[in-house]
Amino acid sequence: MADWLESLDRLARERAKAGLTRQLRPRAADDQVVDLAGNDYLGLSDHPAVIDAARSALEVYGLGATGSRLVRGSTDAHAALESALAGWLGTADALVFSSGYLANLAVVRAAAAICDLVVSDAYNHASLIDGCKISGRPVRVAPHNDPAGVAAILDAHPGRTAAVVTESVFSVDGDLAPLAELHAVTSARGALLIVDDAHALGLLGPSGGGGVAAAGLAGQPDVIVTATLSKSLGGAGGVIAGAEPVIRHLIDTGRTFIYDTAPPPAVVAGVHAAIELARVAEDRRATLFERGARIAARLRAAGYPVVDPAAGVLSVPAPGPEAAVAWAADCRDRGVAVGCFRPPSTPDGSSRLRLTVNAGVPEADFARALDVIVECAP
Structure with a gap:
């Protein structure tokens, strides 16, 4: 057996022994x-209105988007979804990705263009952790849900512009981040606050607008929101929502946006229909x-x-x-x-x-x- 195959076999045995x-x-x-x-x-993934919207878009556009967003992949269905998401989340603009994972990779890397330090909650999702790894900036891990710990890290690096990254509802334990307190820390120190709202969108806040909205932070220019469209909305894809310059920067430089095929229009239309249902659910x-x-x-x-x-x-x-x-x-x-x-x-x-x-x-x-x-x- 080749050495690399033997190495993979050994790693598999080790995982099996550890119950992994x-x-x-x-x-x-x-x-x-x-x-x-x-x-x-x-329970919206099979709602009749969602299925009908996806079916109609499938008949109009076909199966796939046929290209990246900047080539042929952007349709009027994508633009309509982005407008609906920005309105729901209370932000100036929004940009749709083909997955929440890719959106999180993009948002941390984008923040690194204007920040020279990234602070990440210890319990963050793997997509945020991977975004930190590829950011090219020093990363400090903050104790879980600890605004004072975040403040201490920021105060230990005076003069550095930072991005603080957290989830709103954490994906494993399901606990809620103290977003208002975190924002008080970041805004007082000129830092950005990036919030993955994946497990709160549709459930918390006015009309289900998410954890950021529930904390009274919707539309704050120093808050960037990400979310997946595959949870409460029952579809697929991801979104980054925030100030217009943030979205402009992502369109121009976001590698997981520029080089990735756009989400299928049928899925996009189905998610749009799910938003209309979720707002009044x-x-x-x-x-x-x-x-x-x-x-x-x-x-x-x-x-x-x-x-x-x-x-x-x-x-x-x-x-x-x-x-x-x-x-x-x-x-x-x-x-x-x-x-x-x-x-x-x-x-x-x-x-x-x-x-x-x-x-x-x-x-x-x-x-x-x-x-x-x-x-x-x-």
Whole structure:
């Protein structure tokens, strides 16, 4: 065996020994599993209005965008979606990418053009961490959700322009960042605040406008918002929203925008329809928060130290990676899909189940799923 193949085989054995092997499990179109693992928080991915909008765009534009945004990939559907997103998020402008991951890579790299220091929350998503790595700037990791810690880092580097990067609702544990306090720190020191609003968009803030809006920061010129369009909106793609000069800079220099094929117009049109539904989905948001509190109460009664989720993510500690895998597998065998998060997906090296609340799941199915999760617990 070639040396490099032997090296890969050795690494695979080491991952297996540590309980960190992962598997792809394709689901059929008629899959009947109760979904408490995906991110379709408002249950809009299969809403008839979303499907109709995507179908109509598919008939008009065809399957793909056929090029990058700056060549042939920008359509009037893309422009309409960007206008709707800017209006919803309360920003001057917005730019759509083909994924939230690519949007996060782009936003940190763009900030590096005007900042000479990047401060990243210790629990940030991998896409933000990778953005920091390619930024070409010194990166300081701040203690999780600690405005005082951020202030100390900034004060230790006087005269340097900084970008502070955080999530609004953190993707693994589901806790809420103290955005107002962080902004007070950054604005007093002339720093940018970059917020990944992926798990708050559609759930928090006025009309579901996100965690930044909920914190009263919508439209602040020194705040840049990113989000994925694949969670509460049930589609695919990403967005960066902020002041017009930020978007202008991204159009001119953003490598993951310039060199990537545009999102398919059918997906873009479907997401636009989902925004119109999400803005007025107070009943679905109420269902989501009621169900999140119910899950937390049930798990606490079973002895698990969980808190009511800030949005749609609830993290449940497991004794270790093998126990987390077994718990998730037992649930799946009984018709319930739950998330299983192990290193390196978990920032603190511990393992847990991640439950995501879906307001579109029928009540009887949700109640049964909750029973299954508790009964399968280690």
